[in-house]
Amino acid sequence: MSGLDSSAGLDEVAGSAPARVRIQSGPLAAPNGANGSAPRETGIGAVFEARDVSVHYGRKRALASVSLRIPRNRITALIGPSGCGKTTFLRSLNRMNDSVPGFRIDGQVLYHGHDMYGGNVDRVEVRRRIGMVFQKPNPFPKSIYDNIAWAPRNLGLKHGLDERVEAALRGAALWDEVKDRLKDSALGLSGGQQQRLCIARAIAIEPDVLLLDEPASALDPIATASIEELMHSLKGRFTIVIVTHNMQQAARVADQTAFFSLDSSAAEPSGTLVEFADTEAIFSHPKDPRTRDYVSGRFG
Amino acid sequence: MSETAFDPTAPLTPTGNLRRRRAFNRFAEYGATAAAVLAVAVLAIVIYTVVARGASALSLEFLFTGEPTGIGPAIVGTGLIVLVATAIAMPLGVLIALYLTEFAGGRADRPIRLMLDLMNGLPSIVIGLFVFGLLVYGKTQSAFAGSIALAIIELPLIARGSQEVLLLVPNSMREAADALGVSRWRTVLGVILPSALGGIVTATVLAVARAAGETAPLILVCSVFDSRGVSLNPFEAIPNIPVTIFTLSEEANPTGFARAWGASLVLLSFILLASLAARVLLARSRSKVAR
Amino acid sequence: MSGTTVNPARVTGASSVRRPRSAARLRRVDRIGDGVLHGICALAALLGVVTLLLIGYQIVHGAGPAISEFGLGFVTHTTWQPNFNLYGAGSVLFGTAVSSFVALLLGAPIAVSIGLYLSLLAPKGVRGIVAPLVEMLAAIPSVILGFWGILILAPFVQANIEPWLHNTLGFIPLFGPPQTTGASVFTASLILTVMVIPIIASISRDLFLAVPNEIQEGASALGATRWEVVRGVVLPTTASGVVAASLLGLGRALGEAIAVTQVMGAGSTIKASLFDTGDTLAGRIANQFPGAITEMHQASLYYLGVILLVIGLLSNFIAQWIGKRFDYARTMAK
Numbered sequence: 062m063s064g065l066d067s068s069a070g071l072d073e074v075a076g077s078a079p080a081r082v083r084i085q086s087g088p089l090a091a092p093n094g095a096n097g098s099a100p101r102e103t104g105i106g107a108v109f110e111a112r113d114v115s116v117h118y119g120r121k122r123a124l125a126s127v128s129l130r131i132p133r134n135r136i137t138a139l140i141g142p143s144g145c146g147k148t149t150f151l152r153s154l155n156r157m158n159d160s161v162p163g164f165r166i167d168g169q170v171l172y173h174g175h176d177m178y179g180g181n182v183d184r185v186e187v188r189r190r191i192g193m194v195f196q197k198p199n200p201f202p203k204s205i206y207d208n209i210a211w212a213p214r215n216l217g218l219k220h221g222l223d224e225r226v227e228a229a230l231r232g233a234a235l236w237d238e239v240k241d242r243l244k245d246s247a248l249g250l251s252g253g254q255q256q257r258l259c260i261a262r263a264i265a266i267e268p269d270v271l272l273l274d275e276p277a278s279a280l281d282p283i284a285t286a287s288i289e290e291l292m293h294s295l296k297g298r299f300t301i302v303i304v305t306h307n308m309q310q311a312a313r314v315a316d317q318t319a320f321f322s323l324d325s326s327a328a329e330p331s332g333t334l335v336e337f338a339d340t341e342a343i344f345s346h347p348k349d350p351r352t353r354d355y356v357s358g359r360f361g
Numbered sequence: 362m363s364e365t366a367f368d369p370t371a372p373l374t375p376t377g378n379l380r381r382r383r384a385f386n387r388f389a390e391y392g393a394t395a396a397a398v399l400a401v402a403v404l405a406i407v408i409y410t411v412v413a414r415g416a417s418a419l420s421l422e423f424l425f426t427g428e429p430t431g432i433g434p435a436i437v438g439t440g441l442i443v444l445v446a447t448a449i450a451m452p453l454g455v456l457i458a459l460y461l462t463e464f465a466g467g468r469a470d471r472p473i474r475l476m477l478d479l480m481n482g483l484p485s486i487v488i489g490l491f492v493f494g495l496l497v498y499g500k501t502q503s504a505f506a507g508s509i510a511l512a513i514i515e516l517p518l519i520a521r522g523s524q525e526v527l528l529l530v531p532n533s534m535r536e537a538a539d540a541l542g543v544s545r546w547r548t549v550l551g552v553i554l555p556s557a558l559g560g561i562v563t564a565t566v567l568a569v570a571r572a573a574g575e576t577a578p579l580i581l582v583c584s585v586f587d588s589r590g591v592s593l594n595p596f597e598a599i600p601n602i603p604v605t606i607f608t609l610s611e612e613a614n615p616t617g618f619a620r621a622w623g624a625s626l627v628l629l630s631f632i633l634l635a636s637l638a639a640r641v642l643l644a645r646s647r648s649k650v651a652r
Numbered sequence: 653m654s655g656t657t658v659n660p661a662r663v664t665g666a667s668s669v670r671r672p673r674s675a676a677r678l679r680r681v682d683r684i685g686d687g688v689l690h691g692i693c694a695l696a697a698l699l700g701v702v703t704l705l706l707i708g709y710q711i712v713h714g715a716g717p718a719i720s721e722f723g724l725g726f727v728t729h730t731t732w733q734p735n736f737n738l739y740g741a742g743s744v745l746f747g748t749a750v751s752s753f754v755a756l757l758l759g760a761p762i763a764v765s766i767g768l769y770l771s772l773l774a775p776k777g778v779r780g781i782v783a784p785l786v787e788m789l790a791a792i793p794s795v796i797l798g799f800w801g802i803l804i805l806a807p808f809v810q811a812n813i814e815p816w817l818h819n820t821l822g823f824i825p826l827f828g829p830p831q832t833t834g835a836s837v838f839t840a841s842l843i844l845t846v847m848v849i850p851i852i853a854s855i856s857r858d859l860f861l862a863v864p865n866e867i868q869e870g871a872s873a874l875g876a877t878r879w880e881v882v883r884g885v886v887l888p889t890t891a892s893g894v895v896a897a898s899l900l901g902l903g904r905a906l907g908e909a910i911a912v913t914q915v916m917g918a919g920s921t922i923k924a925s926l927f928d929t930g931d932t933l934a935g936r937i938a939n940q941f942p943g944a945i946t947e948m949h950q951a952s953l954y955y956l957g958v959i960l961l962v963i964g965l966l967s968n969f970i971a972q973w974i975g976k977r978f979d980y981a982r983t984m985a986k
Contacts, residue, residue: 456693484964
C-alpha cells in the first residue's frame with residue numbers, strides 16, 4: 062500500500078523495544094494552551110496524533126502509553142487479541158468513553174492539532190466530525206429513510222434531504238436493495254444490510270473521520286465481504302480507523318496497521334501499542350517478536 | 362453539498378447550529394431538573410406542614426384519650442381494623458401468589474392476573490359501596506366491614522408482591538426437590554416460602570401502609586366520630602384515624618383542625634416509616650438473592 | 653441442577669423395606685398434602701375472582717331502582733336534586749372530566765420530565781435519593797393531602813394563582829373570578845396532579861431505563877445533543893408505554909373521592925369557570941352517601957358508582973391494550 066508520504070513519524074513508535082510502561086500522573090502535559098488556539102504541527106496528512114495516551118477506568122488501567130499518528134484518507138487498522146485496549150483507544154478518538162464511569166485519560170489526543178480533551182471542546186461537535194459505527198448494528202426503530210435523515214435534520218440540513226439519503230445509501234452500497242422500501246422499518250433488514258445502513262447513517266452527515274468498531278464481527282462472511290468492499294470506496298472520502306480481531310481482514314483492507322497487546326511487565330497488565338507500520342510490513346516482516354507471534358497465529 | 366462544508370481543521374468549538382441546539386438542550390435539562398425539584402418540594406412542603414402543625418397537638422393526653430381531647434381510640438381502632446384486614450388479605454394473597462407460580466397452567470394464569478389488576482384499579486369508594494351493600498345495608502356499620510374493604514385493597518398488592526418474590530426463587534430448587542422425591546407441599550412450606558418470606562413481608566408492609574390511609578370505604582361502612590371510648594368490638598363501628606381526620610377537616614373548627622393535624626402527623630409518620638422499613642427489607646432481601 | 657444425582661428409589665426404597673407401613677402412609681400424606689395445597693390455593697384464586705364479580709354485581713344491583721327509573725338518560729341529565737327525586741350524572745361527569753383532564757394535562761408532562769431526569773440525567777447518588785422521594789409522594793393518604801389542600805393550598809391558590817390567571821386570561825370563561833374559599837375545580841385538579849405524578853413518573857422512569865443503550869449510543873455518536881437523543885430515540889420508542897402510564901394515572905384521578913370532596917366544594921351544577929365549585933363521580937358518592945335516606949337517592953349514587961366503575965375499568969383495559977399492542981419488545985423483533 063502506498064502510505065509512504067503520510068508515514069512521517071510513524072517509525073518513532075514502531076516496536077523497537079517493548080512499549081514503555083509508565084503511569085502518567087497529573088494533568089495533561091500540554092504546553093500549547095490546549096484549547097486549539099493554533100493548530101500544531103502534527104506531520105503531513107495526519108488527522109489524529111496520540112501522544113503517550115493512557116486510559117484508566119477507575120483504578121484499572123486499560124491502556125498504557127499509546128503514541129501514534131493516524132494518517133488522512135487512509136485506512137488504519139487496530140488489531141490484537143481481545144482486551145488489549147483497541148476499542149478503548151478507538152472510542153477515545155470521538156470521546157465516546159466519556160460516558161463510562163471512572164473514565165480518565167492521560168496524555169494527549171490531537172485532532173488536526175487540537176487537543177480533543179481540552180477545555181473548550183464540545184463533545185457534540187467532535188462527534189459531528191468523527192463518526193462511529195458499532196460492532197453490533199444498532200438501527201433506530203424508524204424507517205430506513207428516517208434512520209438516515211435523522212442526524213442531518215438535527216444539524217439543520219433540511220434541504221435536499223432526499224438526495225442526501227440517496228447519496229448516503231449509495232455510498233454504503235445499499236441503495237439498490239432498499240430504494241423501493243425507504244419507508245419500511247429498518248428493523249426488517251438483514252444483519253449485513255443493517256450494518257450498511259448504520260454506515261450510511263454515519264456518512265450522511267459527511268464527517269471527516271469514520272471509526273469502525275469491529276463492524277463485521279457480527280455478520281456472516283458474505284455480509285463481511287460487502288463491508289470490506291465498501292471500505293475501499295469510502296477511503297477516498299474519509300479517514301478510516303477500524304478495530305478488528307480478524308487479522309486477515311486487516312491485511313485485506315488496511316493501509317497501516319497498529320498491533321495492540323497486553324503489556325504484562327507491569328504489576329497490572331494493561332493494553333498497549335506494540336507496533337505500528339504499513340500493513341505489509343506488519344504482516345511480512347514485523348519487528349517485534351510479539352507482533353510476529355500474533356500475525357503468524359501462534360497466539361491470540 | 363455546500364451546506365455541510367465545514368473545516369475539520371477548525372477548533373472543536375460549536376459550528377453551524379450547534380450553539381442553538383446546545384442552548385435548547387440546556388433548557389430541556391433545566392426543565393427536567395426543575396420538575397424533579399418541584400416534586401420533592403411539594404413533598405417537603407406537605408410533610409413540613411403536617412409536622413409543624415401536628416407536633417404542637419401531640420401530647421400524651423392526645424395519644425391516649427378520646428374525643429374531644431385526643432385520638433387514642435382512633436389509633437386503637439385503625440390498628441384493629443388494619444390488623445383484621447391484613448389477617449384476611451395476607452394468607453389469601455400468598456395463596457393466590459402460590460397458585461400463580463406453583464400450580465397454574467397457562468390458561469388459568471391470565472384471568473387470575475387480570476383479576477388482580479382489576480381489583481387493584483378499583484376506586485376505593487366503589488369498594489366501599491360494595492361492602493356497604495354486603496354487610497351494612499339493613500344492619501349497622503362495623504369495623505369488620507371496614508376490614509373487609511381494606512382487605513380487598515390489600516389483596517392485590519400482597520399477591521403481586523409475593524408473586525414477584527416467589528418467581529425469584531430459582532427453579533433449580535424446585536427441580537432438586539422433585540428429584541429427591543419430596544412432595545410439592547413440603548417443598549413449598551419448607552423451602553420456597555421461607556426463602557420468599559422477606560419479600561412477602563415487604564409486600565405486606567407496603568399494603569398495610571396503603572390501606573391504613575384509605576378513607577373512602579371507611580366513610581361508608583365504619584364512620585363514627587364521637588366521644589366513645591376505646592372499643593375492640595369489630596362488629597360495631599369504631600373510631601379510626603382517617604375518618605377522624607376527614608370529619609375534623611370538614612368542620613370549620615380551628616381546635617378541631619389542630620387535632621386533625623396531630624392525627625395526620627401520627628398517620629403520616631406510621632405510613633412513611635412503614636414504607637421506609639419496606640424499602641430497607643427489600644434492599645436486604647435483594648442482596649440475599651443476588652448471591 | 654444441583655449437581656448431585658440421587659436415586660429416589662434408593663431414598664425411599666430402603667425405608668420401605670424396613671418400615672413398609674409408615675412409608676406408605678407417608679406417601680399418602682404427601683399426596684393428600686399436595687392435593688390440599690393445590691386446592692386451597694385454587695380456592696383463594698377463585699375467591700378473588702368471585703369477589704370481583706360480586707362487586708360488579710352488587711354495584712349494578714344497588715343501582716337497579718335508579719337504572720329502571722332514569723335509564724341511560726341519567727348519564728346526560730344534569731339536574732341533581734334529591735328533594736325532588738331528580739337525579740342525573742351530567743354535572744358530576746363534567747366535573748370528573750374537567751378535573752381529571754387538567755390533572756393529566758399538568759401532571760403528565762411534569763411526570764415524564766421527572767422520569768427522564770431520574771433515568772438519564774441525575775447522577776447515581778441523586779437518583780437514589782430523589783426516586784424514593786417521588787414514590788413517597790404517592791404514599792401520602794388522600795385525606796391528608798385533601799386536608800392540606802383545604803387549609804394551605806386552597807387559600808394560597810385563591811389569593812395568588814386564581815386572581816393572576818383571571819386577570820391575564822379572564823377573557824376565557826374558563827378563568828372566571830375566584831371564589832371565596834378557594835375550594836374549586838382548579839384546586840382539586842392541583843391535588844389530583846400531585847397524586848397522578850408519582851404513578852406516571854415511576855413507570856416512565858422504568859420505560860426510559862429499558863431503552864437499549866446501543867441505540868442511544870448510536871444516536872450520540874451521530875453528533876446529537878442529549879435532548880435530541882431523548883426526542884429522537886427515547887421518547888418515540890416509549891411513547892405507547894408513557895400513554896399507558898398516563899391512563900393508569902388517569903384511573904387514579906378518576907377514582908379519588910376524599911380529597912376531591914374536601915377541596916372541590918361540592919358544587920351541584922355545571923359551571924364554566926375552573927375557579928368555581930364542582931363535584932366528581934367519586935366525590936359526590938363520598939359526600940352524599942352517608943346522608944342518603946331515600947331509596948332513589950341511594951340507588952342514584954350506586955348508579956354513579958356503576959358509571960365510575962365502567963370508566964375505571966375502561967381506562968385500565970385501554971392502558972393494558974396499548975401496552976401490549978405497541979409493545980416495544982415487539983417493534984424491536986424482526
